[in-house]
Amino acid sequence: MTEPTTDVTDRLRDALHARTATVVPDPRAYERVVARRTRRRLRAWTGAGTAVLATAAVIAAVVLVATPKPVTLPPATSPAPAPAHFMAVTDGKAAVYDSDTPSTGYQGFNPAGDTVTAVTAQGDDFHFWSAAVSPKRCASQFTALEHEGPNTTARDLKGGSHVAGKVSALAVTLDGSRLAYVMTTGATCATTELHVRDLRTGADRAWRFRAGATDASLRPSLSWAPDARRLVYLTGCCDVRVLDTTAPGDDLLAPPARVDEIRDLHPEGPPCEARAAAFRGATGQLVVGVHCVGDAQVDVVPYDPETGRLGKVLFTVPGDATRLAFDRSGDHAFAETSPASVLLRWDRDRGASVSPVETGKYRVTDPVW
Amino acid sequence: MTTSVREGVAVAGNDAALPELFHAHYRRLLALAVLVTDDRATAEDLVQEAFARLHGRALADPDRALAYLRSTVLNLSRSRLRRLRTARKHERTDDAVLPSAEEHVLLRADQREVLAALWQLSPRQRQALVLRYWEDMSEAQVAAAMGLSNGAVKSHTSRGMTALRRILEPTR
Numbered sequence: 001m002t003e004p005t006t007d008v009t010d011r012l013r014d015a016l017h018a019r020t021a022t023v024v025p026d027p028r029a030y031e032r033v034v035a036r037r038t039r040r041r042l043r044a045w046t047g048a049g050t051a052v053l054a055t056a057a058v059i060a061a062v063v064l065v066a067t068p069k070p071v072t073l074p075p076a077t078s079p080a081p082a083p084a085h086f087m088a089v090t091d092g093k094a095a096v097y098d099s100d101t102p103s104t105g106y107q108g109f110n111p112a113g114d115t116v117t118a119v120t121a122q123g124d125d126f127h128f129w130s131a132a133v134s135p136k137r138c139a140s141q142f143t144a145l146e147h148e149g150p151n152t153t154a155r156d157l158k159g160g161s162h163v164a165g166k167v168s169a170l171a172v173t174l175d176g177s178r179l180a181y182v183m184t185t186g187a188t189c190a191t192t193e194l195h196v197r198d199l200r201t202g203a204d205r206a207w208r209f210r211a212g213a214t215d216a217s218l219r220p221s222l223s224w225a226p227d228a229r230r231l232v233y234l235t236g237c238c239d240v241r242v243l244d245t246t247a248p249g250d251d252l253l254a255p256p257a258r259v260d261e262i263r264d265l266h267p268e269g270p271p272c273e274a275r276a277a278a279f280r281g282a283t284g285q286l287v288v289g290v291h292c293v294g295d296a297q298v299d300v301v302p303y304d305p306e307t308g309r310l311g312k313v314l315f316t317v318p319g320d321a322t323r324l325a326f327d328r329s330g331d332h333a334f335a336e337t338s339p340a341s342v343l344l345r346w347d348r349d350r351g352a353s354v355s356p357v358e359t360g361k362y363r364v365t366d367p368v369w
Numbered sequence: 370m371t372t373s374v375r376e377g378v379a380v381a382g383n384d385a386a387l388p389e390l391f392h393a394h395y396r397r398l399l400a401l402a403v404l405v406t407d408d409r410a411t412a413e414d415l416v417q418e419a420f421a422r423l424h425g426r427a428l429a430d431p432d433r434a435l436a437y438l439r440s441t442v443l444n445l446s447r448s449r450l451r452r453l454r455t456a457r458k459h460e461r462t463d464d465a466v467l468p469s470a471e472e473h474v475l476l477r478a479d480q481r482e483v484l485a486a487l488w489q490l491s492p493r494q495r496q497a498l499v500l501r502y503w504e505d506m507s508e509a510q511v512a513a514a515m516g517l518s519n520g521a522v523k524s525h526t527s528r529g530m531t532a533l534r535r536i537l538e539p540t541r
Contacts, residue, residue: 015483016503020400036421
């Protein structure tokens with residue numbers, strides 16, 4: 001949000017969403033719910049009254065307490081559960097898949113009637129946005145989707161759902177207050193711009209490449225920090241840039257934080273470059289996909305843009321990685337590879353390994369959750 | 370979709386439904402509880418309790434599972450706040466309900482000001498405003514969630530907004 005809102009209602013909405021943006025459940029919450037249920041059952045037993053029942057309850061309690069209870073989700077030391085659903089682009093639609101069984105099918109949405117090119121998710125397994133591009137005109141249309149089970153509501157955006165350009169990437173903040181998008185616009189629909197729409201007020205702000213800028217290309221990959229202020233994107237081949245969207249200026253190459261080359265993985269070895277970048281959900285950790293010359297893989301590592309230091313490798317993607325998408329907890333991620341578009345999934349409780357996502361006959365791109 | 374939220378809820382009341390119900394609603398309910406209690410630990414406690422209670426009951430209408438959970442969280446939060454208020458009459462511990470520094474570090478000053486003002490309202494006014502402006506519920510939906518009449522909700526909302534304006538815009 002560039003300017004604090006003034007109307008009390010808007011201020012209230014803004015503050016409430018900001019307050020909940022960083023709320024992440026206790027990783028052991030599910031276990032605790034199961035334990036409470038067990039205790040409630042025991043209390044019901046002991047409340048039965050008779051000595052026989054009380055004795056039986058004690059015995060049952062001893063057995064229940066002494067016997068390890070199988071907890072299917074999540075395991076004792078596991079991270080937060082993965083969202084039940086994710087959204088992706090499939091067959092020109094915004095498609096909602098079941099996270100565990102995506103090959104069984106999807107619920108597709110395309111309210112605008114054009115080809116959906118980009119989707120984004122707020123991370124609450126409920127709010128999603130899509131952008132559909134007109135095949136005949138340099139124009140796109142946004143749709144806000146609220147999806148729960150078989151019920152889905154499509155809404156227009158404040159400030160208008162139509163934009164004069166072709167949208168290729170979307171990213172919404174964790175509090176749902178701001179939508180960033182990459183768009184080509186202009187007379188020939190060839191000028192690349194990055195926009196941020198305030199979803200509460202409809203205000204729109206744009207950043208552009210300066211005239212004559214070299215390597216003026218923007219990867220279709222955006223990711224917000226949990227503060228709903230900083231946005232990470234990649235320009236050219238491999239420059240990671242962190243934009244403070246509240247700072248003045250409109251130059252896409254000007255943001256202070258920038259990754260030129262990352263050599264720390266192999267200080268004495270071949271040069272490395274950033275191939276993808278994203279904030280790791282509500283943890284706020286910036287994560288970069290690093291590819292070193294000669295390697296056939298991308299290492300996904302935390303990166304501190306202020307110190308330039310890299311952390312321990314989170315996971316490794318075979319081939320090249322074009323896009324990283326973390327869930328709200330930061331414990332689960334999708335990685336899209338290129339040139340063969342393969343969808344991989346990482347779960348923190350599985351260590352550094354990734355596994356291919358079985359999508360059956362469906363071609364899944366731009367997954368978000 | 371082979372495993373929808375509705376299908377998961379449909380078997381609420383036995384163990385099989387709990388994981389999916391938890392996946393689908395826990396985070397959002399936790400956020401709601403944080404807003405109405407302004408205390409992270411209390412919020413976790415209340416939402417876990419709501420899930421524990423839900424699990425022990427067979428709901429006649431599976432579509433009402435979320436509504437039931439939400440109402441339970443709201444009721445528990447009011448009870449908890451009442452007890453806290455009583456305790457504070459004897460022992461003043463203002464910081465007991467203050468959010469952690471980590472959770473507020475990302476908030477702007479004007480957002481903190483609004484939340485502080487919200488905290489000065491009565492629990493029902495605060496709940497009505499949270500449901501209305503964070504959950505984007507209609508007055509009828511808020512009434513159902515809080516177990517009140519539409520008129521009562523309208524009153525709580527109106528008085529809450531008036532109080533907020535008085536606190537945030539004292540010169541008007």
